[in-house]
Amino acid sequence: MNADGRTRLNQSPEWTALAKHREELAGTHLRDLFAADPQRGAGYTLQVGDLSIDYSKHLITDETLLLLRELAAARDVAGLRDAMFRGEKINITEDRAVLHTALRAPRDAVIEVDGENVVPKVHAVLDKMADFAERVRSGAWTGHTGKRIRNVVNIGIGGSDLGPAMAYEALRSYTDRELTVRFVSNVDGADLHEATRDLDPAETLFIIASKTFTTIETITNATSARTWLLAALGDEAAVAKHFVALSTNAAKVAEFGIDPDNMFEFWDWVGGRYSYDSAIGLSLMIAIGPDRFREMLDGFRQMDEHFRTAPPEANAPLLLGLLGIWYGNFHDAQSHAVLPYSHYLSKFTAYLQQLDMESNGKYVARDGKQVDWQTGPVVWGTPGTNGQHAYYQLIHQGTKLIPADFIGFAEPVAELSGELKAQHDLLMANFFDGQLLRPDPGARLRQDRRGGPRGGRARGTGAPQDLPGQPAHDHHPRQGTHPVRARPADRPLRAQGVRAGRGVGHRLLRPVGRRAGQGPRQARRTRPHRGRRGARPRCLDQGAGRPLPGVARPELRPCAERPEPGPCAEAGARAPGGGRWSGAGASSASRTPGEHERRASGECAVARWIRRPGEQREPNWLKAHHAVRAWSGATASG
Numbered sequence: 001m002n003a004d005g006r007t008r009l010n011q012s013p014e015w016t017a018l019a020k021h022r023e024e025l026a027g028t029h030l031r032d033l034f035a036a037d038p039q040r041g042a043g044y045t046l047q048v049g050d051l052s053i054d055y056s057k058h059l060i061t062d063e064t065l066l067l068l069r070e071l072a073a074a075r076d077v078a079g080l081r082d083a084m085f086r087g088e089k090i091n092i093t094e095d096r097a098v099l100h101t102a103l104r105a106p107r108d109a110v111i112e113v114d115g116e117n118v119v120p121k122v123h124a125v126l127d128k129m130a131d132f133a134e135r136v137r138s139g140a141w142t143g144h145t146g147k148r149i150r151n152v153v154n155i156g157i158g159g160s161d162l163g164p165a166m167a168y169e170a171l172r173s174y175t176d177r178e179l180t181v182r183f184v185s186n187v188d189g190a191d192l193h194e195a196t197r198d199l200d201p202a203e204t205l206f207i208i209a210s211k212t213f214t215t216i217e218t219i220t221n222a223t224s225a226r227t228w229l230l231a232a233l234g235d236e237a238a239v240a241k242h243f244v245a246l247s248t249n250a251a252k253v254a255e256f257g258i259d260p261d262n263m264f265e266f267w268d269w270v271g272g273r274y275s276y277d278s279a280i281g282l283s284l285m286i287a288i289g290p291d292r293f294r295e296m297l298d299g300f301r302q303m304d305e306h307f308r309t310a311p312p313e314a315n316a317p318l319l320l321g322l323l324g325i326w327y328g329n330f331h332d333a334q335s336h337a338v339l340p341y342s343h344y345l346s347k348f349t350a351y352l353q354q355l356d357m358e359s360n361g362k363y364v365a366r367d368g369k370q371v372d373w374q375t376g377p378v379v380w381g382t383p384g385t386n387g388q389h390a391y392y393q394l395i396h397q398g399t400k401l402i403p404a405d406f407i408g409f410a411e412p413v414a415e416l417s418g419e420l421k422a423q424h425d426l427l428m429a430n431f432f433d434g435q436l437l438r439p440d441p442g443a444r445l446r447q448d449r450r451g452g453p454r455g456g457r458a459r460g461t462g463a464p465q466d467l468p469g470q471p472a473h474d475h476h477p478r479q480g481t482h483p484v485r486a487r488p489a490d491r492p493l494r495a496q497g498v499r500a501g502r503g504v505g506h507r508l509l510r511p512v513g514r515r516a517g518q519g520p521r522q523a524r525r526t527r528p529h530r531g532r533r534g535a536r537p538r539c540l541d542q543g544a545g546r547p548l549p550g551v552a553r554p555e556l557r558p559c560a561e562r563p564e565p566g567p568c569a570e571a572g573a574r575a576p577g578g579g580r581w582s583g584a585g586a587s588s589a590s591r592t593p594g595e596h597e598r599r600a601s602g603e604c605a606v607a608r609w610i611r612r613p614g615e616q617r618e619p620n621w622l623k624a625h626h627a628v629r630a631w632s633g634a635t636a637s638g
Ligand SMILES: O=P(O)(O)OC[C@H]1O[C@H](O)[C@H](O)[C@@H](O)[C@@H]1O
Pocket: 157, 158, 159, 160, 209, 210, 211, 212, 213, 214, 215, 218, 272, 273, 358
């Protein structure tokens, strides 16, 4: 019991009910959940703006969700959320408001901190940023020698680096390609060296980003940058044209030698990790232009409004945060994989690491007492499909339960054309496939033991066996988030969704998503093809769920359209992830003849995509078949 008379979180009746429910669910398989609820795929999907969030492949039932919402209600999460939006000082340790949401409030909004409406200040800084960004982009702002600025180097660390660096990368196709924009964070001099070695100091603008302006790495790099500049330009006055600061600390900025007129302000109620839509985003604004930046803020605002107003059962940040509690505390999940299927999101997971782990990395609760529950996971991951060739084996076949977010885009960026654009289908085939539930692995292994594929007539009868090395744990939760159009607001919207989720207590956000290809039909689809004589093999596109608007589906022709019967020619093709019909990405040793039959039956979107006409290759599945047989006790040659 707390001093205020409230029961501690993990002694509350709601927590106890969740623990009991978890015990009751033990042994329930995801496949069972799909089989039991024909509407699961459609029902466990949320649409927020352009985001489609599919959470159907979580280890949850309606009751789980109800109990989690009851926990949130009992702890007054909605009350805290509302207090946050109102500008109350919910950061009790620093006695501060937590008001990053004010950074994207409309001009006419009123949000007060200590009796002062902060919205006019926010827009004054945004306007000042826009004016400066336009002058740099147009060439009106020149360097000390009169040369146009062509290079922008942001020096900052933590929230003063990860956010703008991530967003710059995410929105690269919207940037002014004439500008070189770089981010320096590491106090290792190599970072600054590599960022500046090919730049002309007379054309280079340094943006020193630091909320406190006391961070040792940033101030050290900024000092070295000034030395580099002055060594070339030889005049102290050059600093005014080549250095600007983003900070809350005007005194320290002046002490460093930057003209206070060249400082873009933000406030102590903006947490560093939430700051890239404040002045900290200046490098991004210069890169993409003020209009795009404001469009990005619209995306943030849309998610803010959703979080503030959506009912609990349809509130994505709340839901996903609660799922984090579910896995961390009732499934003992230690980590959480964030797997963007977008090269442009290559820095997204690193950004989320700070957002989530710095937010939830606390061992003392609001009551001042040490917690004896889990507050947050280790967040990790890299973009697909790279991760498939590295660590998906552990996710899909290892012993650890790792909730995973799959993030994908319906369309490639407009800049891509020809073959590069077409590669998006392959990318998305991996994205979708990585989330699939697998057929009964026991059946596949039984098939294998009985001699492998027989022209599509697999024999997987008898009682399921839990054999070691089974291809995938279908009970490992996977989740997909899928913006249906790629435009600047999309990525920040997603980012904001994560932020909001991260804000729900010790709470996570687990998005995943795409409606198409999920639900009961998918559950049926993913069962192994039994090969009844004359039965048409199933294809991924048979009975797929509702397509999302604008989603270009990977090439998935109905089997009837397949010209060639029997084992598929693409079985030995260069499928990423060692084949493994894509997303699961495990090594070829785990690919069984049963899987090959899935390929043969037209379910292998990835292998299909990469097949070249007339290509004859040694079927990798055969090697896999031998490997699996060897592993399962049979002779490799048998
Ligand atoms: O922006 P600065 O004041 O330089 O701080 C940079 C970083 O410093 C610390 O690591 C804080 O924990 C981070 O939240 C912050 O983003």
